[in-house]
Amino acid sequence: MLEDTDERSDESDAVDAHGDEVATGGKQPTDNDAEDRPANGDAADSPVDGESNDNRPADDDREDEAVVETESSSMPSVPDTEPEASDVPEDVQKYARFTKMDGAQYERVNEFLRDRTYITAREWAIARLCSDFRTETGVEMTKIGENLPELVPFMTDTYTPQAVNQARSSFEEKVRTAGATFLYGAMCDFFTAEELDDVMYESTEVAKFLLEVEGVDLSVEDELEAEERISSVMRDVREASEQLREEDDA
Structure with missing residues (x-):
């Protein structure tokens, strides 16, 4: 299970179109959808007019279990020091997405998305990266996973190619289901x-x-x-x- 290891001292706010705060404060987040998911009984998931939540899809839970299994067995830990600039591919260094999220914390981003969409912060970030790093022969999943903290401010650990692929597949499945x-x-x-x-x-x-x-x-x-x-x-x-x-x- 991924945990953020780099606590940020500076806080910054990303405010949505209605003035909602997206990304400051709170305990250090973990890249863990099961922990970030609102508990049963929260406003977003509370039953209405006697209906129960028993029919709520369990896909997210199965997804989390699969990610945990993949990451716990093969995910490299975050290095104690920042990688040398020469070790970071040039296109990664020039990547300009998500710069407005500098200082954001995963937990707050995930909470914002949970309130408004069907996807998680991990799936949002990786879906965008898979789109931007798509080539004629496929998606550069190894590059995305190895450089995830440099590409997305609120992602603070690396991913295996398998974990990247799983997040991408989960995003696609949720879009189709929501549609x-x-x-x-x-x-x-x-x-x-x-x-x-x-x-x-x-x-x-x-x-x-x-x-x-x-x-x-x-x-x-x-x-x-x-x-x-x-x-x-x-x-x-x-x-x-x-x-x-x-x-x-x-």
Whole structure:
């Protein structure tokens, strides 16, 4: 199980679009989703109207157990000294993502994501790195794992290539599962068109904030284009849903 070994004396704040604090203070975090997960009974996971949490997917728990097994058996420990600059690949030295998260602590980043998304801080960081370090022959997972602390400020230990691959796969699986859940909610006539618009607006704002934190420069034109694509897809979903319901009623 990964533990942060480098306590930071300086604190810095990363504030989301609504003024929420993301990344300061608190006990030194561990790169451990099981410990970072809110306990049953927290507001985000508390049952509503007599419903229980028994049906909540257990994928995260299985993922954590697999990561622990992988990391405890083969994960190298953090060196006592910083690596020499010459030992760090040039593209890693020039990597400029997540610079707005300098001073951030894993626990606070993970808490922020847990409140707004289905992914963990580890999965968020590694998914972005896998995208940026993709080559024609695949993803440079060894480079990502060995240089993780230099690439992402709130990650303070190295990863094996297997652990990197597992985090990437977990991210992909969660995106697909969340997408299916959302589309079902949109097509089953549970939400009104106005309510779906609200859901899409909130989701878009969170996604834009995460991209901005990563250092992605979104122009107004890019934002409008993305919102129009999403709106177009949602119109198609609503029309298809109405057509299916009409056929069932016929």
